[in-house]
Amino acid sequence: MTSTTDEIARLKKVHNAIILAHTYQPGEIQDIADFVGDSYGLSVQAAAADAEVIIFCGVLFMAETAAILNPDKKVILPVPEAGCPMADMISAGELVELKRKYPGYTVLCYVNSPAEVKAESDICCTSSNALTIAGKLPENKGIIFVPDKHLGSHVHEQTGRPVVLWEGFCPTHARITPAMVLAAKKNHPRACTMIHPEAPKASRDLCDKIFSTGQMCDFVKEGPHTEFIIGTEIGILHTLNHRTPQKKYYPMSDQITCPNMRRGTLETTLRALKRESGLLVNVSGDIADKARGSLTRMLEMSR
Numbered sequence: 001m002t003s004t005t006d007e008i009a010r011l012k013k014v015h016n017a018i019i020l021a022h023t024y025q026p027g028e029i030q031d032i033a034d035f036v037g038d039s040y041g042l043s044v045q046a047a048a049a050d051a052e053v054i055i056f057c058g059v060l061f062m063a064e065t066a067a068i069l070n071p072d073k074k075v076i077l078p079v080p081e082a083g084c085p086m087a088d089m090i091s092a093g094e095l096v097e098l099k100r101k102y103p104g105y106t107v108l109c110y111v112n113s114p115a116e117v118k119a120e121s122d123i124c125c126t127s128s129n130a131l132t133i134a135g136k137l138p139e140n141k142g143i144i145f146v147p148d149k150h151l152g153s154h155v156h157e158q159t160g161r162p163v164v165l166w167e168g169f170c171p172t173h174a175r176i177t178p179a180m181v182l183a184a185k186k187n188h189p190r191a192c193t194m195i196h197p198e199a200p201k202a203s204r205d206l207c208d209k210i211f212s213t214g215q216m217c218d219f220v221k222e223g224p225h226t227e228f229i230i231g232t233e234i235g236i237l238h239t240l241n242h243r244t245p246q247k248k249y250y251p252m253s254d255q256i257t258c259p260n261m262r263r264g265t266l267e268t269t270l271r272a273l274k275r276e277s278g279l280l281v282n283v284s285g286d287i288a289d290k291a292r293g294s295l296t297r298m299l300e301m302s303r
């Protein structure tokens with residue numbers, strides 16, 4: 001009998017498909033993906049993909065980004081209901097209002113946002129490149145940062161740039177409290193503490209490093225530390241254990257999970273490949289063109 005993973009491998013060849021998976025996806029999905037990465041890495045892979053079909057194991061805004069960057073490909077989100085609550089905390093209309101209130105400001109938009117909001121923005125960023133890009137924006141202009149108030153405040157703290165924040169946040173990372181950080185540090189006193197910039201400032205301030213997931217994966221390979229406390233979605237522990245198994249990783253808490261990232265299974269991935277289910281993500285017209293402009297500027301400026 002053919003196993004699900006064998007069938008996925010066979011169908012990938014039949015349909016000339018690749019599977020992209022975020023580091024927050026369940027381990028079984030990461031294990032069958034052609035590329036596992038953070039939003040930035042996945043954007044780069046999506047832009048370079050020469051397969052006809054991209055099976056995007058993540059949430060809607062990520063699949064939308066892949067579709068915008070690859071208008072000629074079929075981009076399929078295996079679980080159509082997998083959205084991102086933070087992305088849904090802002091609409092294009094609300095951003096237009098904000099721009100009216102702060103004329104002349106540059107709009108820097110976290111990729112965790114709907115295509116319509118990217119289209120109303122000057123440039124996008126991910127948590128990996130937000131500081132680099134903010135540092136390259138015109139110095140005589142303020143920045144409107146949407147939708148994540150925590151990443152936006154991190155940009156303000158690290159670059160000193162004036163930043164207007166939107167009240168969006170990630171419900172998963174917002175659960176990381178200072179008490180949780182202190183408890184983890186007490187349990188693992190020798191470990192280097194890393195936290196994602198989507199976490200609140202009071203928790204970030206207690207940690208050794210503020211890193212995107214991609215930066216965490218790179219950092220553990222280098223340097224003298226052998227143990228790490230990981231302050232982000234626990235799916236990344238699978239990635240870290242797979243890529244750098246000689247080091248030790250402790251979750252900040254087992255509670256740091258994103259329900260939307262955990263909806264997918266091998267079965268949903270297989271059914272998406274068979275085209276029995278899944279959402280064919282399509283962003284077209286003016287919205288796609290403008291959003292592509294914001295994303296392309298990000299890719300160019302982060303080099």
Ligand code: SF4
Pocket residue numbers: 024059083084085086087112170171172173233258259260261
């Ligand atoms: S971890 Fe947070 S930002 Fe990422 S998809 Fe889940 S809710 Fe959205």
